[in-house]
Amino acid sequence: MNITAEHIKQVKQGSSATQKLVFEGLFSTMFRVCQRYIVQTDEAEDCVMKGFLKAFQQIEQFEYRDEGSFQFWLKRIMVNEALMSLRKKTNFNLVSHEVLPEVGFDDDGIQHVDASYLFDAVLKLPPGYRTVLNLFVIEGYSHREIADLLNVSESTSKTQLVKAKSKLKKLITQTNYGYGNS
């Protein structure tokens, strides 16, 4: 769903109908964002609800630029909500600070993997690995930012990422999702 400037204007004016439209239009996308961090369906759902509540309450702070800007802003809110929920029960600082050599996928290997399979494989990663992989690869945060967000050192973030990729490769290969069978 594309959110236009008119939608934002009406949401800012407190139009309940437009708020509902935005909520229903973006629920599934935001659910997937939360689920990448919090695997359990009910917890991910809670995260989505809290995220929407916060977004509608702080809508005055949002400045419309283009069609994707609201979705990007909302995603950030969802990620923050998910991280807040994760921080309560996950210790991100469990791995050693030893920096491992990066294990990469084959250049075009990842392209053969089905998107939903890859998504499921990401959900199977341990919480620490999954969080760093999501933040670095998908959200585009730097290791320094991740270190600040998760209250870990920068080297821990790097180590977690290497291990996450290695584990993801293993998972994809094991489940025979097409990767490595070229």
Place this chain on the structure above:
Amino acid sequence: METVENKNIRQKINAVTDLPVGYTPNLESKWDLLEAGFNKKENKAVGFYIRYISGIAAALLLIGGAGLYIIKNNKPVARQVQQASAHNEPAVIPVIPAGEKKTAKKRKETNRIYKETHPVKTEFVIHEITPLSDSVDQPATIIPAQLLLTSDKKTARFVELDFNEPVITDQAPSPVVVESKRFRFRIGSGSESNAGVQSANPSSLMLRKAFN
């Protein structure tokens, strides 16, 4: 620098926007929940402001009440006397029993000591005031204390009475001018019914200095 691998992963993950298979949430009920959350938050905010304002009002009332109580219980003596006489009650004037004359300096010192040591303060009830005549033949004029004490003057101790034209009526008393400089106070610590007992007491105090 972003690798191709990361880019591929991001594109594939972001492409997954549909709900998982088997998960079909009721968006209507979810929206109702969200709206309820809105109202709850708004009510919370309103409730907070109501509590805040009522708290301030209660605090102001308490402070005002306490202030009134303090003011009421710390009236100056003259005001107490005026009020007592307005209600036709015997005036109660706190008197520090010190018969000797003192200079202003000594009195100041006494006051200071009084503040520091908190000596016992005795309260006396003035039933009547008798001007002291110089000759024995001249009968003493007895003026009810109320007449004296309902003067317009702020301080009862400085009321002057005129004995040439004494005004002793049942009507509202008016200030009179005193010629005599010396008075005898018959005082007691009880109500007016004890006046006779107190007047017979030879140890009645002479409060001359009050009118000097």
